[in-house]
Amino acid sequence: MSGKKTKSGKANQNKKQEVVQDERLQAIVLTDSFETRFMPLTSVKPRCLLPLANIPLIEYTLEFLAKAGVNEVYLICASHGEQIQEYIDQSKWSLPWAPFKVNTIMSLESRSVGDAMRDVDNRGLITGDFVLVSGDLVTNMDFEKALDIHKQRRKADKDHIVTMCLSKATQFHKTRSHEPATFIFDKSNDRCIYYQDIPLASSREKTTIDIDPELLEGVDEFVLRNDLIDCHVDICSPHVPAIFQENFDYQFLRRDFVRGVLSSDLLKKHIYGYITDEYTTRAESWQTYDAISQDFIARWCYPLVLNANLLKGQTYSYESQHIYKEKDVVLAQSCKIKKNTAIGSGSKIGEGTVIENSVVGRNCKIGSNIRIKNSYIWDNVVIDDNTTIEHSLVASDVKLGSNVTLNDGSIIGFNVVIDDNVTIPVGTKISAVPVQRNTAQFLDTAHNLSSSDEDEEGSTFTRNSSSLSISNSDEVADAKIKLSKQLVGPNGRGVLYESDDEDEDEDGSTEKGIANTLTYRDDDIYLSDTSISSITQKHRKRRTMSMTSIYTDYEGEEDEEEDFEKEAIATVERAIENNHDLDTSMLELNTLRMSMNVTYHEVRNASVIAIFRRVYHFVATQTLGPKDAVTKVLQQWGPVFKRQAFDSDEFIDLMNIILDRVLDQKFDKPDFILFHVYNVLYDLDILEEDVIYKWWDSVSGDSKYSEVTALLAKWVDWLKTADEESSDEEDSDEDE
Structure with a gap:
């Protein structure tokens, strides 16, 4: 009897251990993207270790997993695995008190996501539900909510194997520039019915959705979505690796696995979607790297911000206008550090240098009279005097000489010397040493370089060299040396890198070397007037500026007006920052207005933008609540509008500008903000009742303002009621 009791007790103990083990949440992190989009940099260092805002990409992913409550993380490494292992060993994630255990798995034979998942299955790593992510994920999403929904669906549907976490985006947002797709969901429960890749927007190619009617059986109503950012954040059941194992032709996570599961008559498994409004995206290309960097600096990922100092030894402090500086930064007296800029410890900035919308790494030596704008300078970079860097990336340990110009979209690899x-x-990529690539592509590039452009003087990259007729490897090598010397100068070190076929769009519709670069595109479809976290913003026909970013549409706007907007906003911001008096501030604005010959509408627009930036700063940094922030700023600076509007039509224009700018900014509760703004201006006698009523008649019926009209309607009704009561009291007094 005792033996049976002991056996039964042991069985119950094992069962209890199995339950506990199954409850542990595991994560599979694909550190290799199995792509070449970040070449030539990824020939030296894996993508997950490339810094974004001076923090390696893998850190963002691991921070997300830590907050998600993951207990065990497996890093699947296909290339540069030794670098990843070394990084993890020296990081906080290897400490005894780390929130989870990190295991580095060398999957050297893997050439795709499918290969990696089959390797995971062979090793028997998965014991329960797990999170599948890439090592370049940046998000502040509430994963606990997604996981709860996943568990509820698992209980209700025994065939549920994957929940895809997707984020909303505008149709042509650049985070969708490489992998746009269409999802069809059952509207009642978000079960994915169908998935299909769609052509890039740049191809202007039309496409159709051809779906088997049998897939719609039992579906009362479905919704088709092509406005989603797919960041490959999936909550998976243990069946997923086994399905990859059974289907050796599955290479891609979406186009093979998801589409195959949904269309399979044998598997009969279900995949669901979880759609969030939170900030979720991947640094999957140079374009998204650029967009995420700007959004991160502008605090769209809050509470994931740079001054949270995620890395050991980081000492970033946050200043107004989204400026971040570490300790031991040396700034010359005449240098200018402008908005949306971060500078790492040990860096030195020389006299007359201007840095704006840029990230500078640690221990950089930046000389005098240098202009760096919209660019990314990594660690240990030396830049000599009078150099200009425009919308480019300079990797670590690079040396740039004096009077160097990096044009839009340049990528300068590790250890290059210019x-x-x-x-x-424009759009040039340079590596320190040759990267193996297709010789035929090089011949095409060499021919194009030698025939397409006119001569350029001095040491600029000369493109009209004699026609290259190359037939063997020695001649190819000689041609590369010749082109490289022309490119980096006689004392430089570096070779030209041209993208492989994998960098191009599959349909070949996009010009080579343009789709995956930092290069600005003039085409409308590449222009984004929102941050990644913004969803419903529409393009405008004229150029405006939000509280955190510059909206850019090139549809007939004059340079003079653009210059005025920049200067006027800077003037008001400077006045607010330094607590100038209203008379001085208006004198500067009026002088600027007359010198550039613009209207008071432009003055009002610039003032509203600058004032609401200040409001947003207080709210975003949690210095003040929304109501207190509006009251504090407008009580001091609201009176400027009395000197910018002089009749009812101009005050109505002011109210319209305020309405649009609040909606542009994407406050959490725009109706609440607008109510307090208009109410404060009313209390200050800046807005009169007749102006408010006339304005309200023009906007109350406009559907695009429906999200904010409910609270404003109550406010306007209250004003009218108070006005009527006041009139009745006056009539009564007259009668008496």
Whole structure:
């Protein structure tokens, strides 16, 4: 009897251990993207270790997993695995008190997501539900909510194997530039019925959805979505690796696995979607790297911010206008550090240098009279005097000579040296040493370089060299050396890198080397007037500025007005920052207005933008609540509008500008903000009842303002009621 009791007790103990083990949440992190979009940098360092805002990409992913409550993380490494292992060993994630255990798995034979998942299955790593993510994920999403929904669906549907976490985006947002897709969901429960890749927006190619009617059986109503950012954040059951194992032709997570599961008559498994409004995206291309960097600096990922100092030894402090500086930064007295800029510890900035919308790494030596704008400078970079860097990336340990110009979209790889007086053409990628690639592509590139452009003087990359007729490897090598010397200068070090076929769009519709670069596109479809976290913002026909970013549409706007907007906003911001008096501030604005010959509408627009930036700063940094922030700023600076509007039509225009700018900014509760703004201006006698009523008649019926009209309607009704009561009291007094 005792033996049976002991056996039964042991069985119950094992069962209890199995239950506990199954409850542990595991994560599979694909550190290799199995792509070449970040070449030539990823020939030296894995993508997950490339810094975004001076923090390796893998850190964002691991921070997300830590907050998600993951207990065990497996890093699947296909290339540069030793670098990843070394990084983890030296990081906080290897400490005894780390929130989870990190295991580095060398999957050296893997060439795709499918190969990696089959390797996971062979190793028997998965014991329960797990999170599948890539090592370049940046998000502040509430994963606990997604996990709860996943568990509820698992209980209700025994065939449920995957929940895809997707984020909303505008149709042509650049985070969708490489992998746009269409999802069809059952509207009642968000079960995915169908998935299909769609052509890139740049191809202007039309496409159709061809769906088997049998897939719609039992579905009362479905919704088709092509406005989603797919960041490959999936909550998976243990069946997923086994399905990859059974289907050796599955290479891609979406186009093979998801589409195969949904269309399979044998598997009969279900995949669901979880759609969030939170900030969720991947640094999957240079374009998204650029967008995420700007959004992160502008605090769209809050509470994931740079001054949270995620890395050991980081000492970032946050200043107004989204400026971040670490300790031991040396700034010359005449240098200018402008908005949306971060500078790492040990960096030195010389006299007359201007840095704006840029990230500078640690221990950089930046000389005098240098202009860096919309660019990314990594660690240990040396830049000599009078150099200009425009919307480019300079990797670690690079040396740029004096009078160097990096044009839009330049990517300068690790350890490259650029000689003095050199101009790097638009969209050029340079590596320190040759990267193995297709010889035929090089011949095409060499021919194009030698025939397409006119001569450029000095040490600029000369493109009209003699026609290259290359038939063997020695001649190819000689041609590469010749082109490289022309490119980096006689004392420089570096070779031209041209993208492989994998960098191009599959349909070949996008011009080579343009789709995956930092290069600005003039085409409307590449222009984004929102941050990644913004969803419903529409393009405008004129150029405006939000509280955190510049909206850019090139549809007939004059340069003079653009320059005025920049200067006027800077003037008001400077006045607010330094607590100038209203008379001085208005004198500067009026002088600027007359010198550039613009209307008071432009003055009102710039003032509203600057004032609401200040409001947003107080709210975003949790210095003040929304109501207190509006009251504090407008009580001091609201009176400027009395000197910018002089009749009812101009005050109505002011109210319209305020309405649009609040909606542009994407406050959490725009109706609440607008109510307090208009109410404060009314209390200050800046807005009169007749102006408010006339304005309200023009906007109350406009559907695009429906999200904010409910609270404003109550406010306007209250004003009318108070006005009527006041009139009745006056009539009564007259009668008496």
